[in-house]
Amino acid sequence: MTPPLCPKHKKPMTECDGQFGPFFGCPEYPRCDMIAKRRPDGSAGPFSDKPTREWRKQAHEVFDAIWKDGRFTRSEAYAWMGKMMRMHSSKAHIESFDISQCRKLIGLVKMGVGIPPAPAQDGSGHGEPQRN
Numbered sequence: 597m598t599p600p601l602c603p604k605h606k607k608p609m610t611e612c613d614g615q616f617g618p619f620f621g622c623p624e625y626p627r628c629d630m631i632a633k634r635r636p637d638g639s640a641g642p643f644s645d646k647p648t649r650e651w652r653k654q655a656h657e658v659f660d661a662i663w664k665d666g667r668f669t670r671s672e673a674y675a676w677m678g679k680m681m682r683m684h685s686s687k688a689h690i691e692s693f694d695i696s697q698c699r700k701l702i703g704l705v706k707m708g709v710g711i712p713p714a715p716a717q718d719g720s721g722h723g724e725p726q727r728n
């Protein structure tokens with residue numbers, strides 16, 4: 597399997613092992629922080645640089661909240677995302693989003709279009725845990 601080329605530098609990327617598993621890194625690191633996940637078959641997952649990774653992390657946190665608090669089931673949440681992002685839900689994966697898609701998803705969650713209201717909380721209900 598030939599290594600993937602860094603999308604910025606068009607240079608073959610090197611095999612690395614990190615905290616989150618195997619990945620390909622740009623030979624220009626640390627000047628270039630482009631990485632791609634290394635799959636078990638040796639192929640490369642979606643490329644990302646650091647800003648993209650930060651946006652994906654933020655988008656994931658915002659998105660996960662809408663099913664972790666019970667407004668949607670996980671599969672309903674992914675179906676909602678696919679519909680709102682105009683992507684087939686099998687392709688609507690944050691790990692392959694670019695920054696503009698992450699920003700769009702965060703905006704959609706914040707606007708709450710098509711998302712059921714947050715479950716009623718005991719007490720005044722701003723989603724904060726109540727202490728008696």
Ligand SMILES: [Zn+2]
Pocket residue numbers: 602603604605606622623624628629630
């Ligand atoms: Zn590079």
